[in-house]
Amino acid sequence: MMTLHIKIVWLLSSLSVSALSFAADESVSDDEFDEQLEPITVEGEVYRHNTVKLLPEANSVMLDTATVLKKMPGAYVNQNGALSGIAQYRGLSGNRVNVNAAGTPVMTACSNAMDAPMSHVPASLVDAVVLQRGISPVSLGMETLGGSINVVPRSLNQSGNGFSGDLKLGLSSPGAGLLGAVYMQQQYLNHGFSLGVDVEQAENQEFPDGAIVFTGLEREYYSLGYQYNHDRTQVSIDVNYNDTGQTGTPSLPMDITYARGGITSVELATALNDEWQLTTQLDHQSTKHLMDNHRHRSQTMAGSRESMTRVKRDAVAVNALRTLSQQTLSWGIEWDQTHQKAEIFNPFNEAFQITNFDTERDRYSVFFEHQWQISQSHQLLTGLRWTHIQMDAADVFSSVAGMPSPMGQLHQTLQDRFNSADRSKRDHHLDLVINWQHNIRSGLHMKYGIAVKNRAPTHQERYLWLPLEATAGLADGRQYLGNLDLQSEQAIQFEWGLSVSGERFSIAPQVFYHHINDYIQGTPNETMPAPPGTLRYDNVAARLYGIDVEWSYRFSEQWTMNQVVSLVRGERRDIDDHLYRIAPLNSWLNLVYQSDNWQFETEWMAAWQQNRVSAANSESATSGYGVVNLSVDRTFGQHGRVRLAVNNLFDQLYYQHTNGYNRNNRNVDVGFDGSNLQAFRLPGQGRMLELNYFHRW
Template sequence: MALRLSFLTLSIGTALLTLPFAQAQEAAFEIIEVHGAHQGSYTSVTPEAQAPVSDISGLLTQLPGTAVNGNGPLTGIAQYRGLFGDRVNTQVNGVSLAGAGPNAMDTPLSYASLINSERIEMHRGIAPVSAGTNTVGGSIKVIESQASFNDTQGRIAAQYQGNGGQSHLGAKVNVGGKNHALLVYGDLMHGDEDMKSGDDLRLSPTGYDKQIIGGQYRLNLSDKGLDDESIAIGYQHLETTEAGTPALPMDIDFIRTDRVKLEGEHRLDTWDLNWHLAFSDARHGMDNFSERQKPESANARYNNAESQSYDMALTLGRDAWLFGLDSQLSEHNSLITDPTKPMFRVDNFNKVQDDTYSAFAQWQQDIDQWHWQLGARVKHYRTDADEVSHSMAGAMPAIKVLMDRYNQADRTQAQTGLDLVINGRYRVNEELTWILGLARKQDSASYQQRYLWIPMQSTGGLADGRTYVGKMDLDLETAYQLELGADFNRQGLSISPRVFLHRIDDYIQGVKSTDPAVIMAANMMGSQDPMEFANVDAQLLGMDINASYEITDQWQLDLLASYVSGERRDIDDNLYRIAPPKVNLGLNFREGNWSARIEGVMVAAQDKVSESQSEQASAGYGLVNLVLAYDRQNWLVKAGVNNLFDIDYEDHLGGYNRVFNADLTPGQRMPGTGMNAWLTGEYRF
């Protein structure tokens, strides 16, 4: 059964429920954090406060304005106010390191350890320039535990989800004295079965096997016995095997990644200096035959991809000022073969260099009732790639034309961008604060959008089933952003609404290709109507709101609602894969060691879809989730049920089924998961 809800229904419901309803302690709400002399406005959510997830991207649904493009159980792509992928600055443990997968199977958030992650933190609204290099789509950061001095403690956590037989076991231990501290952690994650929809259809393949181990050593440099000056080195190894991605043309055979981070914090007279240098070596194999049944008419394909990347940053702050330098350098390779035909070889990407260098300055100050934050960031992008080859170029003239054109082109590109941000907070009184944000931001094309030379689906996880080619000389996207909002708090009632408008010139998306060689090559490979990346004009507008109300000391209510509309400005069309309007309502109870929550999730139909990308509309639906928890000083047990009534629904951001001979037909929109009973426990020492 699919429950259809119009946006008008959601709007009326939101209007009626905003005043009395509120967000409970376990849900995300805006907080103000102070780091030294610099203040920032964030929303955050902790893993312990929510139902269990197989990938930490699942927590994003509890933050205002966020959503997840899900191509598989471990491949959640962050979306914020309609923008997703590389447009959203996503950092894990303070760094932005490139994944190996050209189709974003190893997304940035997939590298976060479940046991070692303390929270996901988001700059709500227009992200300041200090948040990261490319923040057109906002900034999301996974805050992980750090080795800490004068502290010895540990935690063991386990969870099990019935739908898909998903399990997780994690442990971490910190041992810290006055001058030395060591943190070690590990995660074991398994999905033993395919998940099922509300109609009991197998979502195949959705099994997985994933392990993460890591640690950090920290040395205290302070001669005063404090922990404000230190140097640390951390290491993480991730290995994923046999993981399904049914919305993509291939599944994960393996992902093996080693990451190292060296960092330090120092006090230089009255200046605070922070720096880090991080390195990642990622290897990734994927194919179309190990986890799914390949059609007899299709050829076997195996893609070996790898990347090496560096992330470097240095910030210097004092009083109202913060200055920074940072750089991200990466190289990408991807080679496609056919295990049944040893002579078949295609350079998907060959030594693609994608480098960024930037510097920023940020100032913030209280002036009367205003708190102002102003910033500027200059960014320089450099990209390049080596020549490519295709074993079938001699037999297929169209492929040879595309290969020669690519190899003979000047593949080196250099561009310079500028971000300017003004954020203001006007404090009317102790109860009410007005919010104002203005920005001009720029972003560069992804390496896939520039250097995908032959029609393929290596598009950074678009999952629309279309083949694309890139364009080397794409212009920088230029976004003009406006945000207005308020924070209101009175007698247990808190309301925090925001409205926003983004006008983006030279927005990069796929348009129908008119190149005869591209069309011919695509047709020879069995693909119709290939796309090519191009600069267009776009606009996004919308709102999001969160609220909380304490009925009594034991009972609380919460509300989280969002709406975004994305349109092309150059033609009459909508942007692709925009999250539908959504409202979360929760009733919470807490008494002594016991707590409970009942939550209603209402999602409207999404009929504002991209005709250019043949996007399908989706119906609205409503879900009910339950949680019961018992928390003592050293241990916690939680149990719950998601989708209590086993509703069958379409996940608009879940892509389309690409698997043959399965319960779902090829091209069918992926359903959401059906009823899922779960149990978690943890022991703290």
């Protein structure tokens, strides 16, 4: 077994031969065609947020937006299907990571996160994925224990008048991937209108030993926007609708039949005077999702299952911002209500029906944040947020209950126990953030951070009354029971960071430690009755720690090298075990050559072996790997671009540790064992050729 010491040496060795910094050189061009990695400074803010902005690979054909996280320090993705990438940041994933689309939290309708938040906006219509690196300020949302990620969709360009837009077309093989996307906007005086359309379709992915069944996808996405600007007032209305058809999630017990719905946002921003700005935002999300285990899998009629899930969310937020010469003060009041419901049935037997959950979650929150330029060398950000969370669940029902069988008795006992229990729960959180930045000299900054962050249990963790795999995408093949006695998670977070930048070279390492009390984890169930091997959500003690680094070196006007290296360790503090599905030591290395209208790019995606695995989840270890991707781009003036890319150039067979296990019994090339659902991990995609065309007018 490789020791932590050897792995740190590997990390430092990588740093000595390559580079990275998304905070990169200020001389980098802002060409809209190119993927740019740069810091964002929000106008009016005194404190420079340590924020990473990464434009997704807008020229790729089939790309789950979450995939770009592997190019960002500390971030990774848990991939369950073609469009089901769950964000992971410094070992925390799922509902612990606050994922927004244009600043609006995205809720999953699926009880296994098939419609993961980052998939809500297709990559072809995304302007940027913005990661708040390190401790997330309280102003960025409620329950940000695992950090904040904002998917920024295409939006209206406020400058100029007239009609403009762009078109993207692409194809990939193998897998017969097809993409068509268009974004158009019309500006006239104080009014702006926009329309976005994305259509995607693909067949099964392939790997060196065959096909990965079922990994096909179907998706259509539509967005409409309106904006009115007058003097100090701006009104914005944005509506989007995501229609995902039959799409594979082979690491989960079912596949997507469809997921339909979207988000409507209305925002009014008014500058009251030179110091004060007031913003009010109203949000509504409604998504309906159907999944099944028989359309793309071998299943008997008696064993066929479908699940209909729904999510509705309504939210109001009012924020006030006061900007002074050396200080910025912000206050906010936020409320949202989320209703989620899931029912399981057999399409060939109308008598079979189970209510999985029918829950409501209300959140009320207020925050205050102060950014202060103490001196030319010191900036301080402090924030305090209080949040009240109220949850409840309706009665549940199972048609199996009462049947003269052990299974019928199990359902009856658990149903009666749940329905007679007190299901109304309340949690109170107080989050505190202190971030201090010390500007030692030009190009040399040091950052210190400490925070207390909280997260309440999800509806699955609390209200999963029947042993099922409805686990928000854990994809470990295990059945879980909820726990009405769960306490909120509380993390005490520490971090230290350094940023060095020069004319050609820049580097930004960060070290972090999270001490988490009442971490919610599946533990061996002791509440009977329940099938053998069932896990029950419980509060345990945990810790996460590690280092992530980004750096870059510009050899000349033509040559640039970038690298990200991330290392995280997740451990139980109460027993000798590791946390589940933690990304291994991984690296992204990128070498770019630019000359006139040509760009050549070599990319190396690598991961170390991961043998620090969770015994509680029966997690399997994985070997390390390195995959090489190549691409060439040709631009035509300011309006056109063609890109040819080869992914996994050497057609290497590899297994990404955070991919789930194969659950599709038709997936014979991968392998399937019904008696051991963790016998075969899903492999990474094999060699694939992509051709893309982009045109702007």
